[in-house]
Amino acid sequence: MKSRLIPTFVICFVIGSLALSQNLASFEKRTTVKKLDNGLTMIVCERPEAPVFSFFTHVDAGSVQDPMGKTGLAHMFEHMAFKGTDTIGTRDAAGEQIALQKVEDAYAAYIGERDKPVKRDEEKLKQLQQAWKDAIAAADKYSAPYNNEFGKIVESEGGEGMNAFTNLDETGYHFSFPVNRLELWAYLESERFIHPVMRQFYKERNVVIEERRMRTDSNPIGRLIEQFTEEAFAAHPYHRPTIGWISDLNSFSATDAQRFFDTYYVPANMVVAVVGDVKASEAMPVMEKYFSRIPARPKPDEFTTSEPAQNSERRVVLHEQAQPLYLEGYHRPDYRSPDDEIYDAIADLMSNGRTSRLYRALVRDKQIASDSAGFSGLPGSKYPHLFAFYAFPIPGHKTQEVADAIHAEIERLKKEDISDDELKMIKTRAKATLIRSLGSNEGLAFALGLNQARYDDWRELFRGVDRIDKVTKADIRRVANQTFVPNNRTVGIIEFAGPPPGAAAPPQGGGQ
């Protein structure tokens, strides 16, 4: 059976490569980059499929940049970027500015008393808290009738998929518009990074705390991931949760958020990518007109503490009212490493589809897990991070069994070369995955913007596939032997700790 397949396979391989180089050539023709004098990079990619466009604004600052004691601030600012500007979302910008300053002064006084280590005056604290709340109520009068004005404009003008994200590495903003709103978009998107206003900050902080309760506190897997990354990184800020620790969320101020913006939302830290039915010759001048107004400021310091080599295995075990889960991670270098694509190849081999080694070993053959995979990028990828493996043991099987099975697959990777078929499959899939990703404005804006930001060249989106094409069997063994060693490992486990209080005891292995 297999030998009959190989000749066909080689032919499609050649065609695949050809299609890919045509793709890069086609993108060269329709992709334009321009760096403005203030340092901001703009990309326009022409894709005239329908009269719409998508954009992606990449800001090279994430929660790694959160100041000490203020975790969650990068994400908090992302929420504030939807609160409008001095002309959007207020009835009187000047009056509001004064009122917002009073909120900050009252908050500083309140926090000063609240956080006194000794001799806190409870009566005074109550008064200060009330004064702060009164100041908020006074400031809200300027904005309340214009709640969410920024979002309302985008939605009523036909914006689709308006959202943003923050992770440890970066912050991104995106949506799509009908193409006749290109100039409106350029105005809105530049305005919010020229004149952001920290209005309704403390209510939005409560919204963010609810987000933390939803994603982390009330979800066992969320709880595990937070504890696991905290354990895996002792020195590097990757030990932080992007959402922020609760005490930091209850402490940082609008002044802190403004300072974060002033430091990191500088044009030299931003890439804006537009993809759709636009012509670079027409879109670039419009974008330049608006985005060049963002004042140039110095690019912030890049320094972060380097994670020292790990010298013993670390473990986090949560005993939960939830079913078991096994997770482990090994430190690996950052995305610029010459071995980056070798890790990609390993992830593909171990995890992609029903031919993957972990599926075949744990789900199909041993039948001890419902799902298992290995992947890079936990908790980020801009800095040295983790290559992680996980498995969900099925009822009747223990986390140790799935751990042993994962380790057996890792040992195989270290001791034996992968097969010719496997290596070819990895390379073919990398090309097909890239081709599949080129068919949407949103996906392209994100990919071109991210590659431009990370490598200062969007073409890396295509070159990554060329590098995967050069990966050898020996590379995979070398990287596996270097990386997947016990001393370099952090383990995170959820163990079932019995039914919740009050629930009937299970009659036998299954019911709760």
Place this chain on the structure above:
Amino acid sequence: MKRALICLFSLMLVTGHGQLWAQATTWQQVPIPKLPAFNPPQPKRIQLPNGMVIFLQEDHELPMIDGVARIRGGERSAASGKTGLLDVYGEVWRTGGTRTRTGDQLDDFLEQRAAKVETSGTVDSTTITWSCLKEDFDDVFNVFDDLLKNPEFRAGKIEIAKKGLYDGISRRNDDPGQIGGREAAKLAYGTDSPYARVAEYATVAAVTREDLVAWHHTYVQPNNMILGVVGDFDAAKMEARLRQAFGAWAKGAPAKDAEIALKSTKPGYYLVEKTDVNQSNIQMVALGTTRKNPDYFAISVFNEAFGGGFSSRLFNDIRTTKGLAYAVGGGIGTGWDHPGMLRMIVMTKSQSTVESIQALDEELADLPKRPINDEEIKRAKDAILNSFIFRFDSPGKVLQEKMAYEFYGYPLDFLENYQKEIEKVTKEDVARVAAKYIHRDQMAVLVVGNVSEFDKPLSSLGAVSKLNIAIPAPPPGVVPEESGQQ
């Protein structure tokens, strides 16, 4: 045609700049040229003599060809004692292989081409899809064809599928969001309704290979199927290829869809106690309606204004103004061929559980007194109409829409008509549908949360029924006893 339109549009853009090269100081000053007319390519519809309906949509942007066959009949037509049948079927149709090739052989064959052929089962239909580079079309299409006509449902793969489902059952009470979604549907439709019931160890264990074979035999017939193909091909050649593959396939007995009676929601307060969370998942539910209802257009405007995005009342009042929730929203659900769920949802800290229910109550009680106003109507209609183009901005989306209309018996120009109908919606229409469908006293209120942390007992609002979500034990031998699982 399209090119001409683009040129015309470019001219307009340039004119726009000429008029206002000076900087806008408010957003209203930014010129918005007219959006050029856009006539997306329409798929070609073919009906074979055996009843099979085919849509062909050329899209030459990328060297790919994708296809999907959607077949009438889904979980709602399965016996309740075998709930989960379509989950097993949906997986093993593909993993069980064909008469001449095992599922594992298909995996190797397809993955070497970076191609996919996948199957799935849903509440009202099953699907089989493929996706491949165009040069692999013949190879991949043959797999698709073989699976349609000669699936084998090998026993070993049935076991693997069942184990996966048992795992899902064992984990279904771990996440409050999952509990909330499942229990809310049971409250709205009734616990035993085919739209709400869930698979149990026993119902999955009851599924046999014969059930899968019988299902396939009954439903997978050319006259019961719609096939859509999109990608880099020539429609005439593709049509010939598909006629050759399916033309001689004999028509089968038409498959009956289950007749499903719906009971109305039993109102009241319902509680699921979860002690390892600090946030309550609150849902107010009742039955919604369908898109065939002439009220659908007014409902769409209402939903956008009341509980849709950033502009909605719920978002503005409960999230932005009160800071009570990150996740809040809701609306009158509209299904294709059966009522959707009317649902309001808010997730808030345990300590503001009752406060948030009261905040939702206030919003609902406010509707007759403070109906959705002109400004809200305009914003909602603008949002729907200005973003309308995103419903058909790729050939694949157009194909998907047409297939859905064909499947559920809607006019194929439903989307074109939708735009006109939205334009006609008035303030009075919106007030009327709000009054007609939203009845607080007929809604079930579900809270999944940590009772000991609540601001007030839930019983301060009314009588509370505690829901028992304990997972029924598996029949002997289904799950190893030494498991230590809940």
